[in-house]
Amino acid sequence: MKRNRIDIEGIVQGVGFRPFVYQLARRWNLTGWVLNDSRGVSIEAQGAAPNLAAFAGQVRTQAPPLAVITRFDVRDCPVEVEEAFVIRASVRDRERKAQISPDTFVCDDCLRELFDPADRRFRYPFINCTNCGPRYTIVTGVPYDRPHTTMRDFPLCEDCRAEYEDPSSRRFHAQPNACAACGPRLSFHDRQGRKLEVADPARHAVELLRQGRILAVKGLGGYHLVADASNDEAVAELRRRKARDEKPFALMSRDLDQVGLYARVNEAEQRLLAGVERPIVLVRRRDDHPLSPRVAPRNRFFGVMLPYTPLHYLLLDEHFTALVMTSANLSDEPIVFEDAEAFARLGGIADAYLLHNRRIHTRTDDSIARVMAGRAVLMRRSRGYVPRGIFLPQEQPPVLALGAELKNTVCITQENRAFLSQHIGDLKNLEVLRGLEHTVTHLQDILSVQPRVVAHDLHPDYLSTRFAEELPGVRRIAVQHHHAHLVSCLAENGRDEPAIGVIFDGIGYGSDGHIWGGEFLMGNAEGFRRGAHFAYLPMPGGDAATREPWRMAVSALTHAYGAEFPPLPFLAAMDARDVRLLQQMIARGINCPLTSSCGRLFDAVAALIGLRQKVSYEGQAALELEQVISAGEEAVYPFALQQGEESLVLDPAPLIRALVLDLEGRVPIGILSARFHNTLAVMVRAVCRRLRTASGLTLAALSGGVFQNRYLTEKTLALLEEDGFTVVTHSLVPPNDGGLALGQAVIAGRQA
Template structure:
């Protein structure tokens, strides 16, 4: 006779909103077990009774064969008293004050739902909100935990009898699918014109497609906000869109109907195809294919397209009848957050779109599309948002709860809980009042759904950042200031679960240095607690401060001034400007009038781009550096400019004077910009190797973290990585955390946790 046992099982991780309770129900039935399952504020709780062998197999299936969207982080099992009884039930969810559950990210529409969407015999034929336990919106709908319909923006839609039967049926794919709906009981789509009037049509989607084919700009409400859609072959429509958005040259994202369309427009390899088709459905940067046939207005001065596949049923319906590709860019004015509320859309979108395709399912929290590229043979997130948030990153050790408020640009928040770090969706540049309001909304939402209100708050050292000011206004919190580039380095170390000391090569645009100067070309030594500056690019004058980031010509003149002094050589840049303007900048630099000093590698790229004649002024952040990367030849060689460094005290100082002279000379002699770009990139990669060798010889460190926005540059990163690996270094790169300022908050959180832990231990 077999002895019956009863186990209480607590499952933590992404186990709500992913069909986990139906999966538990069906697994229990499969092994003839009795008991119950419910959601609580920490995850899923199960009590299950049966023979030991069946209980062991049941637990193994929970860990190893969860539903497609689930991520099991922890399974805790304890034996409890046998209760007897038959059958297995799904009980009503429980809420308690402490919360540890994780919410699933929003996910793309699954194959089963797509099949039903285009099946004329199915009751959800062409229904734009079809979903099941394996797909659909999650994070942007959730208002509270546990994840039940009443705590989502679907609460206002009562299920019809047919939907309720599916929801209650353990054999159905929609068993306890919280956003479950159909045309009879769920959200509906409608079309409005620019005046806000509803367009009288029986098929708003088909009418929208017709309008797009006529060159209209269409605002489309998605999962995390509104997009602006336009025909990518319609030159005049694209120009109107750029004018209305205030987006002169920055590339637009493209949504394509399928992978075959993506292959027609861009060059895909196996890794990029896998990333494009992943459940997260990010925008993937891919090399343009010659003869693609799209307007140059889609991605001016760029050799890449940002492509994504459809991820909602509504997107698939737009592509069914006419288009194979559409520009699909965030609905906002430049530098403002994506529009997501219907009431805001009625105002903002009237000046952006000719028509609006909207629906009445509320979006609770805005979330942009994620952006990624292949680098070093794997995906690298450049913007971590829809599809990835709020999925946790696992830390190497348990920490006290910390809130990190991020940087000024590409802002994100980070909350830690136990061994989990939760990086928020991309928020944006906090200099915009609208973006700062979005920052506050995200802060409130994140704390609420995670049930964490930390006493420790980490922030940047820059005294004028909005995020720093916000942290300082919080009451009864322990504030920990973290240097910008140390946070970059710690972010890379934490993502790679690296717990020792390393060399940090931190190249970015700007960060407040401990000496009050603008850092950004740094060689650091340290770990996730402390660091020291071991070297940096020589300081260059930055005439006009922030104005120099918008006008690379100023950094070009700064480079010439640094290399030649006041007597500037004959050069196209100098000759393109009135002599009075050149003299004005020279006097600014000589007298240090509104001219901070910077070691920024981003400004180094700006200087070389200006000297090469690529870009004197920019219309978006990082444009000059991007176009210098785009100028690289298709078949690069090994020629390189000679970067040199010298030891000054305890630091390595990189002197770029020879490089500036060489670039100026090459440009004057008409050397092709592709060769100038190649020599610069190769020289910088070799500098990284030489500096790391020197630091290894002195300090014995063999691990190198490459981080900061400059390491979004694929060629430079892969070249430097290859050189370092060949020389015996261990190279740490980003993947799930952006190397740019979007990853800063993770580093801030980890540094603050370590320092607090050490302080309390008396270290």
């Protein structure tokens, strides 16, 4: 006889791990016990040595589908007298390392029961088991047990209790387990929030959606605004009420066959759509699609997701090609997740409300992804992925990193893992700041980490910086924006050595006090040197230049030609007095901060070719410039690469002049866009070659929001790899500012 103690860490609570261990132990005729503790799962198993070895191997290799094991420690312990293998009550201690599973889509077994008239959970919108259902959004503490979730509000009925306590049941210790007799329930409310008595709230909602109404529907991590995507009047009205003029709406369809009616989906995109995380995936739309053209105006792609809750399946069952399923909020505000807040904020948008009485503890948006160079890249890391840990190249002290101003996320490190939060939003108002505060507190609680080192952006006026300054008893470390991008990419890929970081984004506060955004950095978490950057251009009007790309076009023309530049068509649509005023501001340096931003160069080109003079959402001009690219065009424009005082400088003036010549020659905008993108990729290769010669570095990292652009990313990646570089890019961490906190945390950890 032999006895082993097995301690397991990772995502091993709330995923059916204990019943799996219990059944495996019985199969191998072992005695002992298994329990949840604040670190994960602990096992003591006893039996014949060969059986014990087989048991331990299968625990590690045949774990439940939602489990992720990060530590598996086996040691001998004294043999005891016992007769059976049992599941013990959970133990809570001071050291908490248990990881919570992300929220997970409804599994096939539950789905079959949902539509089986003979099943007691027929059409029950909260059906779940240990393999699926809500997790992170309902967890209030660890260990992951029902009293530490918002399901504590719903005592189990006798039938559900029997399942919960039966180790052979798929619902053994499924913490959200419930049925219509004891669990959460749907309710339907009118525009004023008054509850309406309807026999079946889900069916009533479907009928209103078919009539063209707009509904606010409470989901896993917050409310969605929902409308029939084929109803042009409904979609137009939703845009008007939500004050969202052009930004694409997310869509949801019942299955891949329905998605195929309006989009062309390749194999990699199908796997991503149907994966357990269920993100919104950007897929190319069909020209003959049956949906409203207002779903995604001036865009070749739709953002699509498949259902991930039972309620979604009930809404979509045999009724709609697709539903608009967009986050319920007003511009620049976080997603609404509390009922009273929904009634107060959405009354002017929704015609009615479909809600439930299960509390959401942590609001969580949908994740967004696209496939680039054959791999999934997250644009927004949220539901389905959070709070999975990211392994770091080495262990470090606990650090709290507060991210950036836009697309804010926070990050907490624990030993050799980093926990990046869900998308919080743009820190432009107090409501988003409160979301940041809640997320920090929640992550610290479920991880049992109280960092004494706090990293924040170098920019002194960001709300995240001010939040850091108000935290008592901590050491604050300011991290340069683009250095954080570089290290975020390296850390995600498990790399620690110095690299050439190609960091292209919109704006970030530079070490010299100017606005950076077209950077070639050499370094790693230990530090960096600026090897090259785009030439500085004035941003006439400061932030106004990010909302009105024509300002950057005038700036680029002035840089390329001086005060007298060609009278291009886009200028004819502008007020001549405004153009003259801008020229005067640039000449005198009045309210014209300097920027090396690649994102602002995209804005300038989009305006120059007449594509976009004003934007209604961040990154719109760059996105639309990518959309119009003509396939097959390989030509490039000239550019200048000069040695500056401390680093190389990429001057876009020759590019701008060549582009103007093409404009005057009436070259189609699709070709203009392709040549501009091609030029950027060739620029990157030229600079990286020079920096490799000077430094010997052969590892290149691509990061920053501009590398959400698939054409540019794939073109740049191919050129660099052909030239002998090893290139790392983002995948599970966004290349945009949503991944910035990871880099901040690793950099600060080295200085702690």
